[in-house]
Amino acid sequence: MKTLFNEPLKNSRFKFLRGILLCAVLFCITSERLVAVEPIPDKLVVLTFDDSVKSHYTVVRPLLMEHGFGATFYITEGFDFTENKKSYLTWEEIAQLHKDGFEIGNHTRDHMGCTKENLEKIEDQVEAINARCAEYGIPKPTTFGYPGNAFDEGALPILAKAGFQFARRGGSPEYSYSKDRGKGFAYEPGNDHPLLVPSAGDARPDWTLDDFKRAVHQAKEGNIAILQFHGVPDIEHPWVHTSVERFEEFMQYLKENEYTVIAMRDLAKYVDPAEQKPDDIWTVISKRKAKLAEEKSAADE
Numbered sequence: 003m004k005t006l007f008n009e010p011l012k013n014s015r016f017k018f019l020r021g022i023l024l025c026a027v028l029f030c031i032t033s034e035r036l037v038a039v040e041p042i043p044d045k046l047v048v049l050t051f052d053d054s055v056k057s058h059y060t061v062v063r064p065l066l067m068e069h070g071f072g073a074t075f076y077i078t079e080g081f082d083f084t085e086n087k088k089s090y091l092t093w094e095e096i097a098q099l100h101k102d103g104f105e106i107g108n109h110t111r112d113h114m115g116c117t118k119e120n121l122e123k124i125e126d127q128v129e130a131i132n133a134r135c136a137e138y139g140i141p142k143p144t145t146f147g148y149p150g151n152a153f154d155e156g157a158l159p160i161l162a163k164a165g166f167q168f169a170r171r172g173g174s175p176e177y178s179y180s181k182d183r184g185k186g187f188a189y190e191p192g193n194d195h196p197l198l199v200p201s202a203g204d205a206r207p208d209w210t211l212d213d214f215k216r217a218v219h220q221a222k223e224g225n226i227a228i229l230q231f232h233g234v235p236d237i238e239h240p241w242v243h244t245s246v247e248r249f250e251e252f253m254q255y256l257k258e259n260e261y262t263v264i265a266m267r268d269l270a271k272y273v274d275p276a277e278q279k280p281d282d283i284w285t286v287i288s289k290r291k292a293k294l295a296e297e298k299s300a301a302d303e
């Protein structure tokens with residue numbers, strides 16, 4: 003019996019099979035290109051807005067649309083979201099933010115801190131927001147914002163199982179939440195765990211353009227600056243309020259200086275969360291803390 007290989011080249015069956023093989027090779031090359039991540043440019047910034055504040059719709063939305071900026075809104079039904087529709091978004095407004103192209107992220111139903119004692123409740127808390135999203139035609143969130151910026155290491159496998167690719171924390175534990183006025187480090191892909199992405203800045207009421215610049219100027223050499231905002235203005239959470247005037251100034255700075263402004267989910271374009279993660283989540287955090295302690299002791303001398 004003749005095999006495929008001792009048939010003459012001109013045999014049309016061989017040519018057909020050779021064509022199929024060539025197509026398969028080309029398909030593999032192309033699909034590999036599709037999943038490969040892009041190099042991280044300098045001046046890459048992620049904008050995030052927490053706590054479902056009404057001004058996200060009335061003030062932030064039109065300004066971001068005018069500038070063509072991406073952003074993530076971390077939605078919770080906590081605080082008095084249900085009763086107080088003067089201060090908090092409606093689900094119709096949240097659905098509109100999605101339709102406008104912004105990302106709707108998960109911030110738990112009750113704004114529940116992901117502390118050790120709350121670990122068992124995370125799944126239900128996350129599911130409640132996912133169910134609301136489904137109800138309003140919003141895709142299942144792929145990123146998470148830790149409420150109150152609190153986290154326990156045990157939350158990571160739970161968030162991974164729930165299908166999150168990235169989760170954003172605050173500037174702590176490297177910086178103090180209360181004493182350091184919202185300072186933080188930029189995200190270092192590979193060194194920071196994708197489910198513990200730090201905020202380079204967490205805007206506070208007394209922030210000036212210099213505080214904002216300190217955060218965004220870290221977006222270089224492969225690092226990405228994640229910014230955390232609350233309401234603009236924020237009547238219900240005055241400790242994280244940003245004035246309209248200041249916010250306009252910050253956004254203008256990003257525009258004039260040609261920053262690339264994206265949502266958290268868009269990190270997947272530049273970072274492969276399955277590949278780029280450390281063996282130990284504490285290594286980079288300890289390193290930064292040691293560096294800060296060194297700088298402090300040098301300044302005290």
Ligand SMILES: [Zn+2]
Pocket residue numbers: 052053109113148149150
């Ligand atoms: Zn929050």
